[in-house]
Amino acid sequence: MNTSVQSPQNGVKVIEKGTSLWADAFVRLKKNRLSMLGGIIVIAILFACFILGPVLGWLGFSATEQDLTNRFANPLSDNGLFGTDQLGRDLLMRVLEGGQISLLVAIMATVMTVTIGIIYGGIAGYIGGRLGNVMMRIVDGLLAMPFLIIVILFRELISGHVDEMARFLIDSWGWSTDLVLRYSNLVPLTFAIAGFGWLTMGRIVRTAAASLTKQEFVEAARSLGLSHARILFRHILPNMLGPVIIYATLTIPSFILYEATLSFIGLGIEPPNSSWGTLIKEGANYLETETTVLLIPAVLFSLTLFAFNFLGDGLRDALDPKASKD
Amino acid sequence: MLRTILSRLLQTVVVVFLLVTFTFFAIHAMPGDPFADAKATSPEEKAALEAYYGLDKPLPVQYFNWWKNVISNNDFGDSIAMKGRKVSTLISESFPVSLKLGLLSLVMGISLGIPLGIIAALYHNQMLDYLAMIIAMAGICVVAFVLGPIFQINIAKPLTSLNVAGWDRPADIILPAITLCFGVAAYLARLTRGGMLDVLSQDYIRSARAKGVPPLKIITRHALRPALMPAVTFLGPAFAAIITGSFVVENIFLVPGMGQHFVLGVTSKDYNLVLGLVLFYGILMGIANLLSDLVLIFMDPKLRTS
Numbered sequence: 072m073n074t075s076v077q078s079p080q081n082g083v084k085v086i087e088k089g090t091s092l093w094a095d096a097f098v099r100l101k102k103n104r105l106s107m108l109g110g111i112i113v114i115a116i117l118f119a120c121f122i123l124g125p126v127l128g129w130l131g132f133s134a135t136e137q138d139l140t141n142r143f144a145n146p147l148s149d150n151g152l153f154g155t156d157q158l159g160r161d162l163l164m165r166v167l168e169g170g171q172i173s174l175l176v177a178i179m180a181t182v183m184t185v186t187i188g189i190i191y192g193g194i195a196g197y198i199g200g201r202l203g204n205v206m207m208r209i210v211d212g213l214l215a216m217p218f219l220i221i222v223i224l225f226r227e228l229i230s231g232h233v234d235e236m237a238r239f240l241i242d243s244w245g246w247s248t249d250l251v252l253r254y255s256n257l258v259p260l261t262f263a264i265a266g267f268g269w270l271t272m273g274r275i276v277r278t279a280a281a282s283l284t285k286q287e288f289v290e291a292a293r294s295l296g297l298s299h300a301r302i303l304f305r306h307i308l309p310n311m312l313g314p315v316i317i318y319a320t321l322t323i324p325s326f327i328l329y330e331a332t333l334s335f336i337g338l339g340i341e342p343p344n345s346s347w348g349t350l351i352k353e354g355a356n357y358l359e360t361e362t363t364v365l366l367i368p369a370v371l372f373s374l375t376l377f378a379f380n381f382l383g384d385g386l387r388d389a390l391d392p393k394a395s396k397d
Numbered sequence: 398m399l400r401t402i403l404s405r406l407l408q409t410v411v412v413v414f415l416l417v418t419f420t421f422f423a424i425h426a427m428p429g430d431p432f433a434d435a436k437a438t439s440p441e442e443k444a445a446l447e448a449y450y451g452l453d454k455p456l457p458v459q460y461f462n463w464w465k466n467v468i469s470n471n472d473f474g475d476s477i478a479m480k481g482r483k484v485s486t487l488i489s490e491s492f493p494v495s496l497k498l499g500l501l502s503l504v505m506g507i508s509l510g511i512p513l514g515i516i517a518a519l520y521h522n523q524m525l526d527y528l529a530m531i532i533a534m535a536g537i538c539v540v541a542f543v544l545g546p547i548f549q550i551n552i553a554k555p556l557t558s559l560n561v562a563g564w565d566r567p568a569d570i571i572l573p574a575i576t577l578c579f580g581v582a583a584y585l586a587r588l589t590r591g592g593m594l595d596v597l598s599q600d601y602i603r604s605a606r607a608k609g610v611p612p613l614k615i616i617t618r619h620a621l622r623p624a625l626m627p628a629v630t631f632l633g634p635a636f637a638a639i640i641t642g643s644f645v646v647e648n649i650f651l652v653p654g655m656g657q658h659f660v661l662g663v664t665s666k667d668y669n670l671v672l673g674l675v676l677f678y679g680i681l682m683g684i685a686n687l688l689s690d691l692v693l694i695f696m697d698p699k700l701r702t703s
Contacts, residue, residue, distance in 0.1 A: 212415035215413075335542045
């Protein structure tokens with residue numbers, strides 16, 4: 072709401088701008104030191120993995136070049152910031168490249184989760200009734216499945232098609248084999264994680280949509296004769312962005328965790344490709360004598376999870392002051 | 398009360414049925430077959446094996462036969478990947494191991510997480526709160542596959558009384574249980590803190606304070622029971638999940654539990670094993686959810702009337 076006030080000094084009208092919900096939320100977020108720190112770390116890690124890593128790669132640093140005379144070099148030595156791994160590869164480059172894969176999987180799976188969750192949960196919540204209930208019982212049934220079984224199922228169902236696609240891209244379109252194999256490896260995993268992850272998102276969206284549908288402004292929109300699609304996308308959806316954003320931020324770290332867990336047990340990213348999960352797995356094998364090969368990826372991985380979680384918690388408190396416990 | 402239980406039981410039956418049906422058709426839709434890895438399996442041998450396990454019949458018939466076998470013979474069939482073993486034997490051998498490990502880590506998780514959450518709520522926005530929440534967050538972020546190896550090298554190695562990995566001595570349960578309990582404790586701490594903060598801001602707590610009830614008594618007699626409700630809701634499914642084993646922890650510490658069967662069953666396309674496990678897991682999940690609902694009804698009188 073804009074209010075005009077007479078400025079006492081010079082008598083000129085000053086337009087005082089109202090603060091929007093988002094500006095308000097940002098002010099609250101800024102007060103939460105821990106989540107601001109989380110946000111800064113998230114940005115730094117995203118920058119390192121998606122910009123610094125490729126730039127260093129372009130400058131000639133390699134994550135795959137082996138140097139067997141320089142195995143397990145110490146960090147901060149001539150052999151790179153983080154030293155080298157069991158095959159003399161630059162650990163910094165390995166960690167940046169692995170992080171890129173881990174984050175890509177988590178972010179893409181989150182985008183898919185949010186999209187499917189909004190469509191499915193939005194429809195189930197908006198139409199409600201028996202059909203909406205049946206839709207949610209299906210979600211309940213799938214949620215009751217053991218996480219690993221559902222993820223492996225989705226992965227196996229998709230990986231055949233992805234392999235075909237990759238071969239097609241290499242053979243017919245002449246794409247670089249290295250590039251295609253590196254990124255095609257993460258597609259089945261992403262689908263598998265999203266295939267499980269959207270269930271919770273669907274539930275959250277349904278709850279929000281169902282309660283919004285009962286509110287007066289939706290009734291008003293209906294009495295104006297707006298179409299269902301317009302009500303859903305212009306009136307209900309914008310009002311659920313809060314919970315969706317909060318959940319999405321908290322979903323990314325849990326998906327990073329899923330990716331690492333699956334890679335750790337050999338069902339995720341497969342060598343020679345690397346992710347934080349595979350790096351931790353390899354590092355654990357040498358723990359008895361060498362600690363850096365486990366600790367560096369593990370610390371970076373945990374730091375990322377910490378940062379995303381604190382940022383998500385802060386966003387929840389900022390966007391939904393009622394839920395924050397002050 | 399009885400009606401609530403009956404309707405929940407009926408819902409559980411429906412969910413378990415859906416669960417098994419979905420698993421059945423999904424696992425058969427997966428490319429490949431259980432005999433793909435076996436060395437030098439001739440087409441004739443393969444056909445004979447498929448006939449033996451009934452895999453040559455159309456899918457709906459196989460589906461129907463599986464249920465018939467379960468209901469009329471109480472039998473989950475033979476494992477396909479592990480020749481000569483029955484699915485029920487595999488479950489009855491591995492479940493006690495996972496149950497023991499799961500229960501111990503659950504007890505440890507509860508006795509660590511709930512006090513942590515209460516302390517955090519009582520010292521809300523003070524140093525102790527932040528400390529407790531950072532510890533809880535560490536329980537979520539420092540995962541089992543990082544903790545496990547570190548425990549093995551730094552605790553089990555120097556102490557000769559503990560095996561680095563294995564399941565021969567009673568003491569072998571300790572490290573896997575500790576590794577497993579942190580995740581549970583972390584979630585419980587966060588949920589308990591949230592629940593406690595909710596309750597402490599209620600009017601009846603203020604009234605109790607105004608009447609001069611001692612602070613400790615306010616917590617134990619008035620606040621604790623409603624504050625623990627979110628934690629109890631979480632414990633239902635968590636209980637079912639943790640007593641059916643964790644593949645990661647079993648893998649690190651070489652524990653012969655149930656978690657391995659879930660993963661190896663799907664990857665080797667052992668249809669019978671996977672379906673048996675999913676049915677078993679689904680029933681356990683239903684029972685655990687029902688139990689947690691009953692505890693919630695016991696804890697909250699408001700739930701009793703509806």
